[in-house]
Amino acid sequence: MxxxxxxxxxxxxxxxxxxxxxxxxxxxxxxxxxxxxxxxxxxxxxxxxxxxxxxxxxxxxxxxxxxxxxxxxxxxxxxxxxxxxxxxxxxxxxxxxxxxxxxxxxxxxxxxxxxxxxxxxxxxxxxxxxxxxxxxxxxxxxxxxxxxxxxxxxxxxxxxxxxxxxxxxxxxxxxxxxxxxxxxxxxxxxxxxxxYCTPHISTKEILFAPTHRMQIAGSDINKVIEESELFSNEVREFLKSNEITIVIRPHPVDKDNIKSIESESYRLDFSDDLYDSIKKYSLIITDYSSIYYDCKDLNIPRLIIASDAEDYIDKVGVTENYIKELKSENLLNFRNALPHIKNALAG
Incomplete structure (x- = not known):
């Protein structure tokens, strides 16, 4: 449905x-x-x-x-x-x-x-x-x-x-x-x-949960992923060598439009309830999703990757509190995030 x-x-x-x-x-x-x-x-x-x-x-x-x-x-x-x-x-x-x-x-x-x-x-x-x-x-x-x-x-x-x-x-x-x-x-x-979310033993899985861009003309989930450099050779090699899997969870609005993925280092999650599994992730990466605050409550390491922050703030609007977070934490793309991912998983 x-x-x-x-x-x-x-x-x-x-x-x-x-x-x-x-x-x-x-x-x-x-x-x-x-x-x-x-x-x-x-x-x-x-x-x-x-x-x-x-x-x-x-x-x-x-x-x-x-x-x-x-x-x-x-x-x-x-x-x-x-x-x-x-x-x-x-x-x-x-x-x-x-x-x-x-x-x-x-x-x-x-x-x-x-x-x-x-x-x-x-x-x-x-x-x-x-x-x-x-x-x-x-x-x-x-x-x-x-x-x-x-x-x-x-x-x-x-x-x-x-x-x-x-x-x-x-x-x-x-x-x-x-x-x-x-x-x-x-x-x-x-x-x-x-x-009340389900407790889990942490795994070597990372959740990437980008939000939808309905208000931004010409932007869709596939473009967001492309601009994040998630599938760059550098990122692929890092995931493979460290035996890490990135689980991509599109917003429900986007799940019918996202391209399929065939790779042992990546998989898609279309489950109805994220909170049945959220505590199993060693790290969660998002852009403008409320999952960011969930991570704070649940003590799950988190990163921000938002390549279109300026455009999103202008066309959609972001709260003053989160603009401060974006300015200090936004890594822009996955290549920039690799050292932070490594530190998060080691820590």
């Missing part, structure tokens, strides 16, 4: 959501069951990320996973409910707490407006998200009108929440900007995917 675009809605979908406003308002006055909590992620199509780990480790006996993907429904897992089934609709209407990782559209959004909505998000944002990114080219007046509109029609706004989980106090200012429309209460707490 292709990666779902979890917040970009067609005009027809936007109109449909607006017409469901009476249902969204009604859901706010329907009595809630304080014991019921619901979880979802990836537009409701996958069991993954922070929501997955929070769900698995919740001790609540009345917890449910809401999905829009019927292939996830299993006879022996009554906790997994189809979002548009009769029971799924009732549970969403009656849930006291709703936990999501990507957007309120992980659920049938109008049904959960009366629930306390906990936004676990899918990693620490390194790039600009929310209004600073979505509306950066709009006039001040239009930004104010959009903010007012989404504060009235909350179920139409993908980032709407009552609480947002933030793993570090140093990131509070960024989170206040990103979630300025719904103005949620910020909870300082580690991400569940790091707290």
């Amino acid at each position: 292709k990666y779902e675009k979890f917040y970009r809605k067609s005009n027809f979908q936007k109109l449909s959501l607006l017409l469901l406003s009476p249902l969204a308002w009604a859901s706010q006055i329907i009595p809630k069951n304080n014991e019921i909590e619901i979880y979802s992620s990836m537009n409701g199509y996958r069991i993954s990320d922070n929501s997955k780990y929070a769900f698995l480790h919740s001790k609540n006996k009345s917890k449910y996973w809401i999905t829009k993907n019927k292939s996830l429904l299993r006879k022996h897992h009554p906790e997994i409910l189809y979002a548009y089934s009769i029971k799924g609709i009732i549970i969403q209407l009656r849930a006291c707490r709703a936990y999501y990782s990507h957007s309120i559209f992980d659920f049938a959004a109008p049904l959960i407006m009366g629930s306390e909505k906990f936004n676990l998000w899918h990693g620490v944002p390194l790039k600009e998200i929310g209004p600073p990114s979505d509306w950066k080219n709009k006039s001040t007046l239009k930004k104010k009108l959009l903010t007012a509109y989404y504060r009235i029609f909350k179920h139409c706004y993908y980032m709407h929440c009552d609480y947002i989980l933030c793993p570090q106090e140093s990131l509070i200012r960024d989170y206040e900007r990103f979630f300025s429309v719904s103005r949620p209460k910020i909870i300082i707490q580690p991400q569940p995917r790091n707290t």
